[in-house]
Amino acid sequence: MEARRLFAACLALSISLSSSPACARVVVEAVRTGPSSATAPAAMPALRPGLAGPAGGLAAPSLSGSLTLPDPVLTPKAGSLATAVPAAVLAAAVPAAARPVRNAADAPVSVPKAATAPGERGAEKDLGQRLVELGAELEKARTDGGGSEASVLSRVFTGAANASGASAAVEAVEPSPVRSPRALLDGLLVSVFGSHNGRQLRTLQPTIEAINALEGAMEKLGDEELRAKTPEFKKRLAAGETLDDILPEAFAAVREASRRVLKLRHRDVQLIGGIALHKGMIAEMATGEGKTLVAPLAVYLNALTGEGAHLFTVNDYLAKRDSEWMGSVYRFMGLSVGLIQNGMGIEGRKKAYAADVTYGTASEFGFDYLRDNMRVDPAQIVQRGHAYALIDEVDSVLIDQARTPLIIAGLSGGPVEPYAIADRVVRQLKVRVMTKEDRANGLERDALEEGVDAVVDEKDLMASLTETGFDRVAELLGVEDIYTGDNSAWMHYIRQALRANYLYQKDVHYLVRGGEIVIVDDFTGRVMDGRQWSEGLHQSIQAKEGVEIEPETKTVASVTPQNFARLYRKLSGMTGTAASSAQEFAKIYDLEVLTVPTNKPVIRKDYADRIYRSYAEKIRAVAAEILRLHALGRPVLAGTVSPEQSEELSRALTELGVEHSVLNAKHHESEAAIVAFGGRLGAVTIATNMAGRGTDILLGGDPHALARRAMSDGTAPAAFGADALAEARAEVEKMALYGRLEQGTDPDAYARYLAAAKAVTESERERVSAAGGLAVLGTERHESRRIDLQLMGRAGRQGEPGSTQFFLS
Numbered sequence: 001m002e003a004r005r006l007f008a009a010c011l012a013l014s015i016s017l018s019s020s021p022a023c024a025r026v027v028v029e030a031v032r033t034g035p036s037s038a039t040a041p042a043a044m045p046a047l048r049p050g051l052a053g054p055a056g057g058l059a060a061p062s063l064s065g066s067l068t069l070p071d072p073v074l075t076p077k078a079g080s081l082a083t084a085v086p087a088a089v090l091a092a093a094v095p096a097a098a099r100p101v102r103n104a105a106d107a108p109v110s111v112p113k114a115a116t117a118p119g120e121r122g123a124e125k126d127l128g129q130r131l132v133e134l135g136a137e138l139e140k141a142r143t144d145g146g147g148s149e150a151s152v153l154s155r156v157f158t159g160a161a162n163a164s165g166a167s168a169a170v171e172a173v174e175p176s177p178v179r180s181p182r183a184l185l186d187g188l189l190v191s192v193f194g195s196h197n198g199r200q201l202r203t204l205q206p207t208i209e210a211i212n213a214l215e216g217a218m219e220k221l222g223d224e225e226l227r228a229k230t231p232e233f234k235k236r237l238a239a240g241e242t243l244d245d246i247l248p249e250a251f252a253a254v255r256e257a258s259r260r261v262l263k264l265r266h267r268d269v270q271l272i273g274g275i276a277l278h279k280g281m282i283a284e285m286a287t288g289e290g291k292t293l294v295a296p297l298a299v300y301l302n303a304l305t306g307e308g309a310h311l312f313t314v315n316d317y318l319a320k321r322d323s324e325w326m327g328s329v330y331r332f333m334g335l336s337v338g339l340i341q342n343g344m345g346i347e348g349r350k351k352a353y354a355a356d357v358t359y360g361t362a363s364e365f366g367f368d369y370l371r372d373n374m375r376v377d378p379a380q381i382v383q384r385g386h387a388y389a390l391i392d393e394v395d396s397v398l399i400d401q402a403r404t405p406l407i408i409a410g411l412s413g414g415p416v417e418p419y420a421i422a423d424r425v426v427r428q429l430k431v432r433v434m435t436k437e438d439r440a441n442g443l444e445r446d447a448l449e450e451g452v453d454a455v456v457d458e459k460d461l462m463a464s465l466t467e468t469g470f471d472r473v474a475e476l477l478g479v480e481d482i483y484t485g486d487n488s489a490w491m492h493y494i495r496q497a498l499r500a501n502y503l504y505q506k507d508v509h510y511l512v513r514g515g516e517i518v519i520v521d522d523f524t525g526r527v528m529d530g531r532q533w534s535e536g537l538h539q540s541i542q543a544k545e546g547v548e549i550e551p552e553t554k555t556v557a558s559v560t561p562q563n564f565a566r567l568y569r570k571l572s573g574m575t576g577t578a579a580s581s582a583q584e585f586a587k588i589y590d591l592e593v594l595t596v597p598t599n600k601p602v603i604r605k606d607y608a609d610r611i612y613r614s615y616a617e618k619i620r621a622v623a624a625e626i627l628r629l630h631a632l633g634r635p636v637l638a639g640t641v642s643p644e645q646s647e648e649l650s651r652a653l654t655e656l657g658v659e660h661s662v663l664n665a666k667h668h669e670s671e672a673a674i675v676a677f678g679g680r681l682g683a684v685t686i687a688t689n690m691a692g693r694g695t696d697i698l699l700g701g702d703p704h705a706l707a708r709r710a711m712s713d714g715t716a717p718a719a720f721g722a723d724a725l726a727e728a729r730a731e732v733e734k735m736a737l738y739g740r741l742e743q744g745t746d747p748d749a750y751a752r753y754l755a756a757a758k759a760v761t762e763s764e765r766e767r768v769s770a771a772g773g774l775a776v777l778g779t780e781r782h783e784s785r786r787i788d789l790q791l792m793g794r795a796g797r798q799g800e801p802g803s804t805q806f807f808l809s
Contacts, residue, residue, distance in 0.1 A: 233250055243301055251301070272594075280570050284576065285575075285576060295390055335355075340358060340365065354384065370559055374408070387568065389565070398562065419536065435458050508520070604801070610808065614809055639779065653686070675697060678697040697794055781808060
């Protein structure tokens with residue numbers, strides 16, 4: 001039997017095992033003897049209700065030559081299982097009336113037939129026996145009511161995939177496990193009593209109603225009267241009222257200020273998010289729900305105490321953008337706004353921290369804390385306390401980056417020549433890399449040592465010499481023994497040289513820019529200016545790349561983001577992906593997660609992953625899919641895991657003649673412009689994780705960015721109506737009034753360009769929406785599921801159409 005047919009049979013088994021052992025036996029029989037000899041018993045057990053679906057959708061194909069599956073089978077539960085299954089095998093296991101069909105517009109999938117290798121028959125029989133054993137394990141797990149059936153199904157799927165070498169056209173995701181009795185009981189209790197999250201939301205409803213009741217009164221106030229609410233609130237706090245007492249009025253005032261300044265009114269779900277942030281919780285809000293606009297509600301309220309409110313962002317770009325954009329609301333209400341950026345001096349930082357509201361990255365706040373603790377002169381201390389902090393993308397800051405301490409280092413004064421020598425030595429060694437796949441397959445390190453001088457571990461990022469390696473290194477260094485006397489220091493240099501050469505890649509983990517090594521953040525894809533790896537790794541990479549080797553540094557002061565966050569009396573955060581880490585937030589930070597409902601239903605289509613045999617095939621397939629979507633007029637965002645991969649995909653698109661933009665650590669200066677036009681008709685953007693958080697890609701494009709570019713280029717504005725011009729003039733007038741219009745800009749000219757730009761973007765928005773919205777394509781799955789979800793969340797925001805799909809190899 002073909003390995004590919006066996007692979008499909010195993011997947012059919014993972015479906016049938018969820019129903020009964022009888023179905024399992026039928027499929028295993030088909031695997032062992034061929035589908036032609038397997039017939040469905042007269043009393044075929046019915047599938048569990050969750051798999052019931054309409055009939056048809058899959059005709060029995062020929063088992064020779066090319067196998068064409070016009071309608072791959074998919075379980076009705078979105079994203080639970082999508083795989084091409086030979087119809088003859090499926091027919092034996094699943095009654096025709098119970099076969100669900102896939103509802104998608106994808107083209108038919110053609111799976112070429114693979115030749116049977118010598119000795120393959122015996123391997124198939126062994127796997128067939130293993131499938132029987134796995135079936136028994138699954139049945140026992142389900143009978144016992146434990147939660148282990150998911151792991152058994154996972155082994156069925158993984159083992160089958162490894163045995164087959166799945167074809168480029170096969171789509172697969174994790175199977176949906178059977179619900180245990182405990183899960184069914186939990187579901188029943190939730191349906192009767194409601195979830196904890198639901199009960200929390202209901203307790204906030206009276207506050208939401210109180211805020212809404214004040215909206216009419218706030219609308220009647222003039223600008224000065226509305227601004228006068230701030231000193232009024234401060235007086236009431238000084239008189240003994242609490243922040244909770246004035247919350248409804250404060251939120252209503254901020255909502256009205258936002259409506260006047262930004263033309264954005266807070267919706268009820270955003271008010272819920274603001275209340276959660278004030279209460280010291282984590283607000284989980286789906287991407288596109290306006291978290292940026294939610295922040296001023298809680299920050300304004302807590303800044304009224306006069307102790308300062310800090311807002312952490314994940315990068316300098318967002319800190320600057322939000323301090324200007326949302327800062328106009330604070331300033332309208334009479335509060336001062338500060339911004340902390342890399343490279344600022346002491347006086348600039350003191351002024352920023354003295355403001356009522358201060359924006360900056362988590363690392364900038366943390367490093368200022370460390371520097372303050374090192375200062376001798378109290379007059380140079382820049383921070384004035386830690387009263388309230390709101391962390392944007394809180395899961396990235398407090399979980400993904402929590403293991404990486406913030407370190408201030410000083411020069412150790414050690415020699416740099418050994419790093420260059422160690423680099424030359426390592427290049428002459430025989431080295432074997434222990435990959436994550438080796439670990440997953442249970443391969444021991446001892447099995448890799450034979451015939452090599454060193455082994456490097458990809459998972460633990462460690463390197464070590466073998467017995468022969470010790471002798472080889474001593475020979476190359478010209479010493480008798482590298483473990484005695486002064487020679488023992490060589491082990492440090494050799495290990496770091498091995499790590500630098502085999503575990504850290506140029507344009508993936510770092511860039512070479514202006515003769516310097518610049519680290520690229522694994523989670524955000526952004527450069528980390530001024531940061532260095534410790535313990536000589538940075539110097540080893542400098543030696544590897546042939547740039548000037550700087551003296552090794554030693555730690556002078558350090559703090560983890562975890563410990564720094566705990567300094568604040570009140571801490572809150574917001575993100576689109578917090579629920580999966582709710583237990584971690586509660587245990588480590590004592591932060592509760594509140595999931596805020598979406599304003600509109602999400603209609604985005606999340607397609608099953610596509611799996612390819614090789615990396616090259618995958619890149620070609622992604623480029624071809626981009627070309628297809630581009631021809632339809634859909635904007636495309638292609639997410640890559642490294643600058644190197646983004647450049648490679650860029651070259652593939654260039655060969656196809658597709659115009660595109662690249663957003664990675666090398667081109668970060670153009671970020672604002674690339675994001676602003678990323679949703680235009682047929683736009684193609686290739687981006688690393690930089691585009692995964694905090695970026696809002698507007699369908700049709702950003703009219704203000706288009707207007708500014710047209711003015712800068714001197715392009716004559718397109719035609720527009722009188723009503724559009726009047727609306728644009730009113731908007732520009734408010735922008736100028738509230739300090740949002742760039743200095744030196746002619747308001748009348750800008751209004752004309754804005755009216756023309758809005759006509760263009762509105763027209764394109766309608767066409768893009770009709771074509772299917774923004775398409776997000778991922779070139780790999782990230783180790784952190786949350787990062788994948790953030791990328792997917794760029795599409796289908798606020799009820800807009802969109803789609804996502806990942807390509808794997």
